[in-house]
Amino acid sequence: MKAKSVLITFFVIISTFLSTHLYSQIVINEFLAGNETINTDEDGEYEDWIELYNAGDDAVDLAGFTLTDDPTEHDQWTLPAVTLGSHEFLLVWASKKDRTTGELHTNF
Secondary structure: OOOOOOOOOOOOOEOOOOOHHHHHOEEEEEEEOOOOOOOOOOOOOOOEEEEEEEOOOOOEEOOOOEEOOOOOOOOOEEOOOOEEOOOOEEEEEEOOOOEOOOOEEOOO
């Protein structure tokens, strides 16, 4: 979904299954709202995206982590079982396409 504003207040990542140590090593490294000219998804469309980064020394299974663009709905979209290795990045498209295989797309 295209953002109405370039400024997004925040995204929330929640995990009820991981320890505090592993949870704290996954961060939103970068995001792009209102994407009209940067990279395209596998459909060739310019969609908003969120880049996750594992800042820790341990790989983390992201199954059960959630992303949201609504502070009142913390479990809006749940990531599938995908492992993010130490110091690796993961791009998640905020496109409303709701895909959990191949390139990941949220439902918002």
